[in-house]
Amino acid sequence: MPLSLSPPSRSPRATRSRATRRAEDSRPSSLARRASAVRAVAVALLVTSAPGAAPASPLPSVASINLCADQLVLTLASPEQILTVSWLAADPEESMLAAQAKRYPLNYGTAEELLRFHPDVVIAGAYTNPFTRALLARLGYPVVELEPETSVADIAANLKRVAFAIGRPEHGDALAAELRAREDRIAAARPAHAPAAVVVRPGGFTVGQHSLADDIMTLAGVRNVAAEQGLDRWGSLSMETLLRSRPELIVLTGYRASQSSLANATLAHPALRRVREAGRTAWVPAPYWACGLPESLDSAALLERAAAP
Amino acid sequence: MTELARVATPASREPRGAWHLSGALAVLALAAAATSLVIGRSSSGPTFGFGGPEIASIVLTEIRLPRTLLALLVGGTLGLCGAALQGLLRNPLAEPGLLGASSGAAFGAVLVFYFGLAGADSLALPAGAVVGSLAALAALYALAGKRGDFLTIVLAGIAINAFAAALTSLALNFAPSPYAALEILFWMLGSLADRSLVHVALALPLMLPGWLLVISAARGLDALTLGEETAASLGFDARRTQWLVIGGTALAVGGAVAVTGVVGFVGLVVPHLLRGRVGHHPSRLLVPSFFGGAALTAVADIAIRLMPPGPELKLGVVTALLGAPFFLNLIVRARPASAA
Numbered sequence: 001m002p003l004s005l006s007p008p009s010r011s012p013r014a015t016r017s018r019a020t021r022r023a024e025d026s027r028p029s030s031l032a033r034r035a036s037a038v039r040a041v042a043v044a045l046l047v048t049s050a051p052g053a054a055p056a057s058p059l060p061s062v063a064s065i066n067l068c069a070d071q072l073v074l075t076l077a078s079p080e081q082i083l084t085v086s087w088l089a090a091d092p093e094e095s096m097l098a099a100q101a102k103r104y105p106l107n108y109g110t111a112e113e114l115l116r117f118h119p120d121v122v123i124a125g126a127y128t129n130p131f132t133r134a135l136l137a138r139l140g141y142p143v144v145e146l147e148p149e150t151s152v153a154d155i156a157a158n159l160k161r162v163a164f165a166i167g168r169p170e171h172g173d174a175l176a177a178e179l180r181a182r183e184d185r186i187a188a189a190r191p192a193h194a195p196a197a198v199v200v201r202p203g204g205f206t207v208g209q210h211s212l213a214d215d216i217m218t219l220a221g222v223r224n225v226a227a228e229q230g231l232d233r234w235g236s237l238s239m240e241t242l243l244r245s246r247p248e249l250i251v252l253t254g255y256r257a258s259q260s261s262l263a264n265a266t267l268a269h270p271a272l273r274r275v276r277e278a279g280r281t282a283w284v285p286a287p288y289w290a291c292g293l294p295e296s297l298d299s300a301a302l303l304e305r306a307a308a309p
Numbered sequence: 310m311t312e313l314a315r316v317a318t319p320a321s322r323e324p325r326g327a328w329h330l331s332g333a334l335a336v337l338a339l340a341a342a343a344t345s346l347v348i349g350r351s352s353s354g355p356t357f358g359f360g361g362p363e364i365a366s367i368v369l370t371e372i373r374l375p376r377t378l379l380a381l382l383v384g385g386t387l388g389l390c391g392a393a394l395q396g397l398l399r400n401p402l403a404e405p406g407l408l409g410a411s412s413g414a415a416f417g418a419v420l421v422f423y424f425g426l427a428g429a430d431s432l433a434l435p436a437g438a439v440v441g442s443l444a445a446l447a448a449l450y451a452l453a454g455k456r457g458d459f460l461t462i463v464l465a466g467i468a469i470n471a472f473a474a475a476l477t478s479l480a481l482n483f484a485p486s487p488y489a490a491l492e493i494l495f496w497m498l499g500s501l502a503d504r505s506l507v508h509v510a511l512a513l514p515l516m517l518p519g520w521l522l523v524i525s526a527a528r529g530l531d532a533l534t535l536g537e538e539t540a541a542s543l544g545f546d547a548r549r550t551q552w553l554v555i556g557g558t559a560l561a562v563g564g565a566v567a568v569t570g571v572v573g574f575v576g577l578v579v580p581h582l583l584r585g586r587v588g589h590h591p592s593r594l595l596v597p598s599f600f601g602g603a604a605l606t607a608v609a610d611i612a613i614r615l616m617p618p619g620p621e622l623k624l625g626v627v628t629a630l631l632g633a634p635f636f637l638n639l640i641v642r643a644r645p646a647s648a649a
Contacts, residue, residue, distance in 0.1 A: 084352075087352070087619075087620070105352060106352055107352050108350075108352060108618075108619065108620045108621065109620075110350065110502055110503055110621065111372055111503045112349050112350065112351070112360070112368060112372050112373075113350070113351050113352055115360070115364050115367060115368060115372070116351065116360050116361070116364065118364075127489050127491070127492055129492070129495075129502070129503065130434060130492075131502065131503040131504055131505075131508075132502070132503040134503075134505065134507075135371070135372070135503045135504070135505050138371070138505055138507070139367060139371060236482075
């Protein structure tokens with residue numbers, strides 16, 4: 001049976017390159033690692049086959065090396081499972097779960113640091129340094145790579161994937177179901193009038209369709225003008241386009257709003273101030289949309305409150 | 310005539326100076342490499358030793374050895390190619406980046422990031438870089454191959470560089486996510502973090518023939534210092550020398566950029582630092598520049614790991630931080646002499 005760290009419904013994404021297999025064939029230490037990986041998966045399977053039953057052996061230990069992976073692990077894992085999370089997870093300007101993250105050793109995402117923790121499974125992002133991911137896989141560590149979430153459905157899927165990889169699939173299923181139910185409740189309660197809105201990110205960027213922000217805006221009953229104009233994912237937004245689209249709602253989002261930076265200075269542009277005076281403004285701190293989490297749905301309430309007449 | 314005599318018998322004047330210097334720099338590079346093997350980095354800053362008996366052998370052979378080898382190989386490549394190009398183009402500003410090989414390689418790698426292939430297979434990234442580097446060389450040959458004079462080559466190189474840089478910016482602009490854009494940006498600063506022996510095995514087959522091509526042009530480079538016509542009368546084919554250096558540089562630098570990203574400043578600064586000690590024969594500068602580049606890069610990579618806790622600094626940043634003061638010191642000291 002092929003080893004897979006993904007639920008059967010999704011294609012396996014745990015990286016096992018050719019180099020990994022070669023390395024494993026030749027080194028006893030890697031075989032030992034592999035044995036522990038097998039144990040980790042066996043635990044996961046055991047838990048799936050006996051829902052509700054207490055796990056017979058300890059849960060696999062987890063190291064996470066990406067901000068979004070960190071927060072999913074902090075959401076899903078049992079505290080004693082977590083060996084380390086990345087340093088950004090402990091920064092309240094970046095992370096929704098900073099206080100929780102501060103309880104664990106922090107890492108800067110290099111292979112040598114992680115080796116000291118000896119994790120059963122490593123959770124990374126699809127854009128985490130590819131060299132680090134490849135090296136960890138070569139050393140026999142199962143690496144789960146998470147695609148960035150571009151919708152609430154993606155959040156549910158990633159919750160399930162991480163939960164499965166860390167041996168708590170029933171927990172992931174429950175949180176995912178709860179998330180989808182909340183999504184339905186928000187959609188059912190949204191107001192009839194959908195105000196035209198534009199997201200303004202520091203540096204003159206905005207978000208278009210196929211993004212988590214767009215999905216949540218639609219859910220909250222707000223029209224994303226940039227997405228309607230065909231912008232895909234993310235892109236830049238000129239002040240002129242912004243003025244011409246006559247938005248009723250400006251959605252400001254960003255990091256460290258109090259720190260002065262060239263990017264933040266764009267938020268103080270006189271033209272933007274004029275538009276904001278004419279309409280309404282919502283402020284969504286960047287962590288809500290930077291990573292897909294159950295907490296991301298809270299931003300729908302922020303939008304609705306700002307848009308309410 | 311004295312110039313001619315020197316070219317005809319290159320070993321006539323202080324022949325041992327360059328070899329002594331090479332030996333000293335090789336010892337320095339090896340010492341840096343040995344130090345590099347025992348220095349690590351944890352979340353709380355630099356560490357010494359191998360982090361406990363159960364992981365020591367993996368840390369040493371799988372993490373620090375590839376990193377150290379690549380520092381030596383990449384630094385050596387940049388130093389050697391920088392020295393050869395400065396000799397060939399008789400221009401002190403020449404460096405491996407000038408011909409478009411690095412920026413072509415960087416663009417090839419960035420395309421791999423852009424299409425999200427970097428995660429699928431760890432070799433996709435270096436392979437993309439090698440293709441980019443060779444494409445830049447092919448473009449250079451197509452643009453300047455017929456005329457073949459130095460000025461055309463330099464100008465074509467600058468144009469290819471600018472074009473590849475523009476395409477890279479374009480990819481950044483249309484990057485699928487801000488995270489991809491960040492990875493692309495980091496690639497442009499170079500790093501040795503978390504490379505494995507697979508990457509050494511990938512770069513070396515490109516670097517070795519590259520080095521041999523460049524070194525085989527050594528005598529021709531000396532002859533060219535007298536001008537193309539004089540060199541031709543001595544039996545050296547200027548065009549052949551030129552393409553040996555350019556082809557060798559594209560191969561070796563393409564291999565280097567493929568595994569580390571763009572590491573700046575080494576190829577420019579190392580030949581300058583050493584030129585005063587070996588005299589003005591390009592051939593005598595080649596081997597010392599190889600070891601000098603290797604030493605500088607290995608020391609820079611040690612410095613990265615000695616920094617206070619935080620995410621790792623990028624290699625290109627530190628080579629510039631270390632190299633620039635030496636370079637400025639050299640310029641300031643050289644000034645009165647040239648003014649006199």
